[in-house]
Amino acid sequence: MGSKKAKMIVEKDFKVSEVDKRIYGSFVEHLGRAVYGGIYEPGHPEADENGFRKDVIELVKELNVPLVRYPGGNFVSGYNWEDGVGPKADRPRRLELAWRTIETNELGTNEFVDWAKLVNAEVNMAVNLGTRGIDDARNLLEYCNHPSGTYYSDLRISHGYKEPHKIKTWCLGNEMDGPWQIGHKTAHEYGRLANETAKVMKLVDPSIELVACGSSNRSMPTFADWEATVLDHTYENVEFISLHQYYGNRANDVANYLALSLEMDDFIKSVISIADYIKAKKHSKKTINLSFDEWNVWYHSNDADRKIDPWTIAPPQLEDIYNFEDALLVGSMLITLLKHADRVKIACMAQLVNVIAPIMTETGGPAWKQTIFYPYMHASVYGRGVVLNPIVSSPKYDSKDFTDVPVLDTTAVYNEEKEELTIFAVNRDLEDSLLLESDIRNFEGYKVVEHIVLENNELKQVNTAKEQAVVPHSRGDATNDNGIVTASLPKLSWNVIRLKK
């Protein structure tokens, strides 16, 4: 087994952008056991007086999640938010048509806001533009954000919430380009509705930021035209266009799978181009940013989900059990988001608990960490500050769908206030370790404080409630010799090299 070599130069002044902490956001949908049996399980030994699982809260806090999208997802396109507020005994049970379950409405907007406070996160609220529209959106916004003295704000107060929730970020529907979506629309239909809804919502509360729906994924036949048309309608009234993307290793081709972050990178670049084309077309001074508000690996649970009986409460849906190679791709997806920190200002790992999630729970039993928990936590905890643009030279490989895939996937984040520099790196090589030499001479007096490594001999190794088989260690060998940091990155590994003055 040999060792390949890669080099990079990290300079303080080669800046991409300040990281918007919201790129470490996540997502909780009324789907499967995300809410019921996930964040909320009254009667569980770890439940607090409101039924929130304290063990889950602790794990979410470990991830340092700053923003959580809610309540969907496909769910939101059939949701009546009024069903989930007021006395619990009066809340209706409904057929939930997106995932074909029963929604009890035991948890709704106010309880979710309470929970978000417990984990120190803001709420990224989605409105229903599937079965509903402008009226519903403005009422929900008035209910959440208006101080008092009107029908909906006083209704909130009567429900026990004197202070407004002050929710800043709002999604104008979900995946409205998808034929599966309740109330699916053409780009023109959606663009008109989203713009009129945005206009009215900003009359209610001009301080909010709005996300228009982009494509459900890059392979949608309407991709690109959809974004252009929607932004043509909404440009002056929204701040963000959304992106969603999930990957899977269905062909069991690891080299190709680990290169999929290149496709994500290309997707981001394309959406930036489209947004800027509309900016040019409109002679606008305003720049639209990107909200990558659903991203992750999702494929392991597809077969199991087809066997679930409809009309049950909180069945185990989308319960992907992630393996080690998934954690590597998730690491590269995080690096990709960071590389675009100048335009990607919101991103939500989809999702947070039990449903394609870094955190799992056993009903009545423990909460535990999936493999993907670790790169997400490392990026969220250490990736705050300014993203730098290192000059990288790396060996490359070709795979089925990609040419010139860099073996080294890397970026660096500089936290000036804390005097910390963090290098995130994935070695995609299947056979060899990679000797990385980073020139950081510009960072005088910085010492390696930790070199975290996530590695495993088994690509398909998973964690379970009983055993954490895939966990990072801090035995990486990074050293700094007069500003040249040398580190050997084991084959197929996720690395976090932490330096501090």
Ligand code: AHR
């Ligand atoms: O996150 C799971 C689902 O994926 C969401 O409900 C939907 O928006 C997407 O298709």
